[in-house]
Amino acid sequence: DAKTTQPNSMESNEEEPVHLPCNHSTISGTDYIHWYRQLPSQGPEYVIHGLTSNVNNRMASLAIAEDRKSSTLILHRATLRDAAVYYCILRGLIQGAQKLVFGQGTRLTINP
Amino acid sequence: DTAVSQTPKYLVTQMGNDKSIKCEQNLGHDTMYWYKQDSKKFLKIMFSYNNKELIINETVPNRFSPKSPDKAHLNLHINSLELGDSAVYFCASSFGLPATNEKLFFGSGTQLSVL
Numbered sequence: 001d002a003k004t005t006q007p008n009s010m011e012s013n014e015e016e017p018v019h020l021p022c023n024h025s026t027i028s029g030t031d032y033i034h035w036y037r038q039l040p041s042q043g044p045e046y047v048i049h050g051l052t053s054n055v056n057n058r059m060a061s062l063a064i065a066e067d068r069k070s071s072t073l074i075l076h077r078a079t080l081r082d083a084a085v086y087y088c089i090l091r092g093l094i095q096g097a098q099k100l101v102f103g104q105g106t107r108l109t110i111n112p
Numbered sequence: 113d114t115a116v117s118q119t120p121k122y123l124v125t126q127m128g129n130d131k132s133i134k135c136e137q138n139l140g141h142d143t144m145y146w147y148k149q150d151s152k153k154f155l156k157i158m159f160s161y162n163n164k165e166l167i168i169n170e171t172v173p174n175r176f177s178p179k180s181p182d183k184a185h186l187n188l189h190i191n192s193l194e195l196g197d198s199a200v201y202f203c204a205s206s207f208g209l210p211a212t213n214e215k216l217f218f219g220s221g222t223q224l225s226v227l
Contacts, residue, residue, distance in 0.1 A: 032212045043116075043202045043218030044155065051213070085153070091212045098210040099168065102147075102155035 003027070004088045009107040018075040020106055022088030025069045031092035033064060034100065035073045037084040044087065044102070047073065083110045115139050116219040118203050124225045125193055133188045133222045135203030143167075144186035145204040145216065146178060155202070161186050162209055190224075198226045 005023040012018040024033065035047040048055055048062045050071075055062040061074040075082055085105040091098060116137045125131050137144060145168070146158040160168035161180040175191045190197060203219040 030212060034215070036216075041221075043204070043220050044216070045218065046215040049213060049215065087155075091214075093212070098212050098214075099157055100210075100216055101157070104154070 003090050003101075004103050006086075006088050006103065006106045008104065009109065011109045011111065012078050013111045014080060015077055018078045018082070018108065018110075020073040020075075020086050020088075020108065021070065022072070023070045024088070024090055027068050027090055028092055031090040033062065033068075033071050034089045034091050035060070035062065036087045036089065036100075036102075037082075038087070038105070039081075039084045047086070049091070078108075078110050080110050080112060083108060114219075116203055116205055116217050118201075118219040118222050120222060121220070122223050122225075124227065126227055127193055127195060129193050130189070130191045131193060131224070132190070133201055133203075133224070135186050135188070135219060137184055137203075137205040137217070139205055139207075139217060141205040141207050141217070142183055143206045143209060143214075144180065144183070145206075146186065146188050147202040147204060147218075149200040149202060149221070151199070159186075159188075160210060168210065193224075193226045195226050198224055200224070 034049040036044040038044045050062045063072045087105040118135050143162045145160045149155045159178045164180045177189045180186045200221045200223050202221045204216045206214045206216050
């Protein structure tokens with residue numbers, strides 16, 4: 001079901017920016033791009049979402065390519081607490097209902 | 113206050129038993145969901161209710177029966193438990209009907225182990 005492609009894993013250092021890529025070449029005009037993350041032993045947590053324009057919130061920034069076929073989640077200054085699996089999800093109309101369909105995600109490791 | 117709370121957090125039971133997992137949200141949301149995360153960590157939607165009405169029903173064995181007594185509660189009852197039911201079950205809620213720009217709030221999960 002998932003229509004996004006993410007690297008299986010990434011590693012970064014504490015206090016450095018992290019850029020998590022996501023490819024979604026089959027995105028349709030009405031699909032929103034959502035990012036969730038799942039910390040160890042916890043439920044998924046909403047991070048950010050957008051449609052066409054770049055978005056910023058207190059957790060992260062979302063940079064969306066002009067053709068919308070890819071996007072990047074940016075953590076401006078990673079902390080150890082940002083170690084999690086990050087899911088890039090397209091949310092659109094599937095079989096008559098808008099579903100949040102999770103893929104494999106990117107496991108982000110933060111080194112002290 | 114926990115926004116979406118599930119009980120129990122851990123559930124260990126024998127094959128063939130019937131068990132229930134409860135979920136409550138205090139966010140005033142209209143829509144609630146059940147997701148299953150298997151051993152390979154894939155999260156899959158199972159059901160969704162909006163104002164106590166079933167709106168999403170994935171291909172789930174009919175041994176799984178969700179029940180929503182009111183819009184703040186969505187319980188999951190599982191009959192005749194099988195080994196393959198072992199997984200982490202997550203409850204979630206959202207403000208309105210499932211929509212392309214709605215965000216979901218998840219509980220911390222119930223780890224079900226069937227022996």
